[in-house]
Amino acid sequence: MSGKFLGLSAADQTSLLRLAILGLISAVAIGSRLYSVIRFESVIHEFDPWFNYRTTKYLVTHGFDKFWNWFDETAWYPLGRVVGGTLYPGIMVTSAAIYNALHLLNLPVDIRNVCVFLAPGFSALTAIATYLLGKEVKNATAGLLAAAFIGIAPGYISRSVAGSYDNEGIAIFLLVWTFYLWLRAVRLGSALNAAFAAISYFYMVSAWGGYVFIINLVPLHVFTLLAMGRYSNRLYVAYSTFYALGTLSSMQVPFVGFQPTFTSEHMAALGTFGLIQVVAAAHYIRGQLPAQQFQTVVRGAVLVLFTVGALALAVLTARGVIAPWTGRFYSLWDTGYAKVHIPIIASVSEHQPTPWPNFFFDLNLLIWLFPAGIFFSFRELTDNHVFLILYSVFAAYFAGVMVRLILTLTPIVCVMAGIAVANLLETYSRNAPSASNSNEPVSMGKRLYALLPRAAVVVNFMFFLFMFQWHCSWITSTAYSSPSVVLASRSPDGSQHIIDDFREAYYWLRKNTRPDAKILSWWDYGYQLAGMADRTTLVDNNTWNNTHIATVGRIMASNEDKAYELARHLDVDYVLVIFGAMLGYSGDDINKFLWMIRIAQGVYPDEVNEQAFFNHEGQYSIGDDASVAMRESLLHKLCYYRFSEVMGPQSFDRVRKQRLPSKVELDNFEEAYTTENWMVRIYKVKDLDNLGRSHHMAAEFAGPRESGFSPF
Template structure:
């Protein structure tokens, strides 16, 4: 819809292999995003389709696709904010049309009603700040539509008077709506925004006020190598795709560019949102490759046709054929113009209109070759070399995607592997721990651990946990963090009140496992201290440094987490790690 079927085919082929999407859709690691990204792209496609056609049918499908996205993933707020921004951009740049109205108005009305039917969303579809932008742009769109409607009915003088009235009423309505929205969100400590949304708008918000969000590794900012890992060579094709979208700029291409800009910003805040950037990168890369192949193949065809026409071997019969072909082409060109002259010849004398038509026809004939001359034609060597380079680039991308799918995103989280000079090492400790809980504890026993292992304990050991990966209850997680940060007696009292029989901790000090609970411990302190003020992070730091050796603080050395991880650690058999 933006740049033709060729660009769409290229983008689909690239998106099918992009590592960022494979990380969420690989077999054995399905997540909500596996279907949510399809719903996201399908909603954007139907929106652009409605922009191009102005069809109410596609607008209805767009609202249904948005409902599918709401049911799939909480990231639906990205849609309901990006589309209003694009609509507002079109209005500001003077690109308002009835197609824009049809593409947006049904989405807001029908989409909001359908979203409210989802139990998890409910009245949040109209009560939270994430949705207010769509309502405000909805009002602005109707004011602009009313202005255009009145302009078509009134004279310019009356239109100025009506314009003043409409602007006055429109501003009054907008201020009233804004005042109501401010009153609704003023009572909320987060001003109607969710913690994750505020973390996107202010990257430092989570670390200051909601450490549970900042503690998740997926919510950390990405590193530069992660971009190359997840989108690979697409990062170098995106600028070419952006340039192509501006030649010429349309409503569809401007939406693609806006999608990319917002996705790049959000992916820079949270590494998890690289998943949202990947489709935009694939779309623009597909546009760039399609345009490049179009220019290169056209150049090859032109150079080949020119080579065959100028070939010295085309003597004798071939020269006769070429000369006859040239005469046929010239005669056909003459025959194409002569019938117009013969048809208009008897009418030229009595009518002046036919003379104007003849001039228009004569002027329209040489316009076509001028347009053809404007097409970019490269030399044969450069065109062939460019095609080969693009093929090699595509092959490198395919190899990288296959490697990422096989090595980086297909490893199970229960069984860990590592490579050293001795070869491949398999760590089966997680599975063994869950098997021990399954075989040596009662079915009704409760297990306390950090929330990272909640789902695994429930699925592998079939035991009840206090907290799990669904981190919606911050108080429960803070309670477990407080128990882990407290001395043994205080921790026992907390766990006893929760009816906990076993405590699970992960320690990797013997093998150098970097993601054990000791490395996560400061997050437990921060989250626990956010609810229970007597837990203070400076009490666990020595001169601002996190120490777990003899230089550690007394609070650190006496807490439950330290005691469990380093229990009889000095009596272990020595291991040569050199």
């Protein structure tokens, strides 16, 4: 009987089956990321994606030249922002290219939908790249398993759901693809593959600041192989090609510029490039000199080069030629540095150390298979496995000190898990000794007994895989598929209730304020204000100017009169605050207030003191037992103004679980708009009194105070 099916050989059938499995994995990867679109609508999520979406629209509308030279006077008022030179343009250019290609094919897809579905599309490419990486380091079985794992792993889904239009949406694919090409270049000694790896690295540099991980891990791989005595011409060709082309191409990104030549985070790559040239020269000289003379030359050369290199590094660093580690990178090594010296970095939730439950939440079954994969890599320890081990160790460390970096850990965990499971399946799929190899017949009982361990392992493992898939689907559905701009809750009858206060407030600003109105808010909402309200903001999520952010924090922490003076000085027209006491929304400005105070205190220590905002018992209180500084602060007044009138004097703040302050009065700011659920409150900065009086005096002269605007 012929072994062919559909006229295909066994090898072709295997290839077709792998292709079909990869297609299914890609479909599942895309489909599992569409919960948010199905439940809500096609909408951009979170905060940073709104800036990416706004800049992508500008690129599509005005073209690349204007985009590259765009000065945005509506951001960081009155400073403005040079947009083209202060961003990673990779994701914008990618979306614009897809948009233009679709329109060239007469497919009039809106740019918003391109942006919304970009990350799910790239997740399919990530699964394919992970398959190729797993196949490169082990075999096709490990590759398929790794692809299946990364297709649904919550650690990657968290930044690649539909609507999550952030840099990581394409960067994780580029990370895996670059590593695959690098390992292939090392194995084959191929300058072509190394050049492709450099091109992929350039794309990564244009897309995400996490490219620094690549340009440090690859040199570390080379250095480790040299230290193990594994120098080869293949390694020399691969790294020399990759470093030269990768560095030159990365400097074409304006935001990066010449940083690869003078910043500390790039010096390891430069030093390794120099080291491998020395090692290559030593191997050449070794063939030209007697052994004893060669050892003398090598010892002298190593001593001289090490001394000169160390002195040069010390002198150049001391003179400022080589820039020190920036705060965000330095905080990876000294985890307490940012909280003490740069609170603006520590205030970002994704920069916090990772709680242990997060690893099990985002990786689940894979976290147990991860060490097994490392063990099997140690057992073989090829050049590729050395890379996997280094990647595992450093990615695990960085993921432990910064919750955001679970993203870089997830791919290697999936690959290691794929290797572990592939080895397990290989062990139990080996053919048992058959009767044909022996003159003695094998009884049916012995055959069944031989199959029992295999059946037990397969059944147990399938059960664990089912539970892993269920966990991933549940986490994706409940935790990672809710856009922060649109919230949802359940009514008593079980129906879904949409909470759309953010877009309600931004739409009100867009329709009821002057086009040149200046909006003051905490920096978290700057990108959303610019993207949805289309109004000028003082600070946003770029956080490049700590002094400007501290000034906003100072306004929020100051008493009403001082805050009014500062707001008038900055030409502020409206102040926007987020308030969650009615709904129980814990991500409001009162809960962020301590970070505002700490950042302001770092720049204005004589004006703002954190201890003044704790009551006599040392507690962070918002009620009548709060400290004077807290009760008199602008943020406290803007949040709780008239709230007790609506909720009643005996009501509680549902977030802080504290009784409401009994009386809050405002003189210099007037309530302009409060959303349906009181989540967003907007206040207008009053003009100066016509008679030159303070607003407090004018209010007393006018008689009893009246309740202001009511949203009900």
